[in-house]
Amino acid sequence: MTTPLNIDIPTSIAFDEKLKTFNQNTDIRSTIKSLEEGKMILIKEFYSDGLVLLAGLHKHLKRKVNNTTFKEQQNYRGKYRKLSKGIVLEILSQEITAKKAPAIGWLKEFYPKTITSCFLLLKYRD
8 A cells, every 4th residue: 555645846926027046147146136125036048047046155165154063054054055045947838948957857757738927046055
């Protein structure tokens, strides 16, 4: 006998054209400042732009937050999670619209084909 799985499906976010976008030519410091203000950042051009932003976020926090004791490490990870949750990807027809993005099979499984409109998903999730 199998028991049904309790799957935590990420909730979609309505697409807003006014979101600030990030690419490798954008200033990382101003983008991180926007994340600290609670604004969402859309990765639209290349998937690797999001990875560059996450790496820049790590460098920023290493300079800003002490990371030696256990409590400081918890604080560092908490701030990283909070800021990285503001980085989103655009999804259209169950595929990431950013170029060179990996194919993610669960998008088709969790979001039925009836959803063909644009929506956003968090790039980083707990």
